[in-house]
Amino acid sequence: MPRTPGRPRSGIDDTVFAATLATVNSLGYARATVDRIAAEAGIAKTTIYRRWPTKGALITACLVDAFGPAPLTGTDRSQILAAGIRWIAAKIGEPGIGAAFAGVFTDAVNDPELRQILSAQLQDPYRLALQEVLNEPEQRVLFYIDVVVGTLLHRLGMTGRPMVDADVEALVSMVTTALNPPLSPGGPPA
Amino acid sequence: MPRTPGRPRSGIDDTVFAATLATVNSLGYARATVDRIAAEAGIAKTTIYRRWPTKGALITACLVDAFGPAPLTGTDRSQILAAGIRWIAAKIGEPGIGAAFAGVFTDAVNDPELRQILSAQLQDPYRLALQEVLNEPEQRVLFYIDVVVGTLLHRLGMTGRPMVDADVEALVSMVTTALNPPLSPGGPPA
DNA sequence: GTAGTATCGATACTTGAAGTAGCGTAAATC
DNA sequence: GATTTACGCTACTTCAAGTATCGATACTAC
Structure with missing residues (x-):
């Protein structure tokens, strides 16, 4: 299984999803900024924007994962x-x-x-x-x-x-x- | 009918409501900023905030008027x-x-x-x-x-x-x- | 080992919109 | 005319989305 060169993405998707739901739950949607979600997940905000183009896309992916x-x-x-x-x-x-x-x-x-x-x-x-x-x-x-x-x-x-x-x-x-x-x-x- | 002293409010509520619906209709809710609504109505933004405390209150009043x-x-x-x-x-x-x-x-x-x-x-x-x-x-x-x-x-x-x-x-x-x-x-x- | 590639973290920045402050001016009452 | 209240205007503060950049890190290829 040949892998592409370069540093692989760390498996933080689940961490980000959990942080997203936790932040929305505690602060409400309006105050659940991407900055705060990133802080809750313990990663940089820029890392989130490298994986999901917008906040809406992040939330949608989070919901797709949560609904199953x-x-x-x-x-x-x-x-x-x-x-x-x-x-x-x-x-x-x-x-x-x-x-x-x-x-x-x-x-x-x-x-x-x-x-x-x-x-x-x-x-x-x-x-x-x-x-x-x-x-x-x-x-x-x-x-x-x-x-x-x-x-x-x-x-x-x-x-x-x-x-x-x-x-x-x-x-x-x-x-x-x-x-x-x-x-x-x-x-x-x- | 005794009136309170001071300059009376001009009867611009209907103008503002019409400008609100027109702006929302042409630009969508997200781009219907209070600045643009004020411009559409031909008045100052500060005048809007003297009558309605928030954008949400303005929209609500507009809807109450529109629904009847x-x-x-x-x-x-x-x-x-x-x-x-x-x-x-x-x-x-x-x-x-x-x-x-x-x-x-x-x-x-x-x-x-x-x-x-x-x-x-x-x-x-x-x-x-x-x-x-x-x-x-x-x-x-x-x-x-x-x-x-x-x-x-x-x-x-x-x-x-x-x-x-x-x-x-x-x-x-x-x-x-x-x-x-x-x-x-x-x-x-x- | 070294070179190359892609990700991460961190800081700083741009943009746009909500809401506020201050001031000069207009329109009313007394 | 004096007072009171509303208006227009400009400038400002605050906050959040999204972007740019750069050094550091973790992997593959040789």
């Missing part, structure tokens, strides 16, 4: 979707992750390049997996993602606290009902 | 809620308003003071009106607001474009179904 693969398990489509909703709700509730997610989303609103990074690296893998397992068209899956993630982030953003389990279950019920609409006495919806 | 009262009309609760959803979706689709809304919301995530302003001045009036007209408890109405506003903002944030009518109708259907759950063959939900 979605456990889309269940015996039918409703159960699979419900598992996915409970999983993302729990992740957003973990210390630092929710605030980092909301922060980078917020930054992406007016930054098309970051939006691209966020969409491609964070949303698309889960969207594609959901399309496969639910056998639903892209537009429909994107709608479910808007509903679930938007709701969870709005709650976190307006209250500062993650959504409580009872409301998560209401969300599960609402979305799974939309996925498999019940036949109503007046006939099925057009 | 919600038209919660209809013959039953579902129709009233549907009218409210279509109204806020249309408002968020207007040029500048959606971007300004997403921007302040984003800023509020890590700014408790701004969150307070946003909650008290923008959300609470509509929440209270909804509680009255829907005859639902506060927690339930807050959940609906999270779902509707969160979904609309997530779509705008991830795509840069407001939600199309077909998806707004899917949202209406989903939320009104949750408001008045249909009796399913397996029995009503606990």
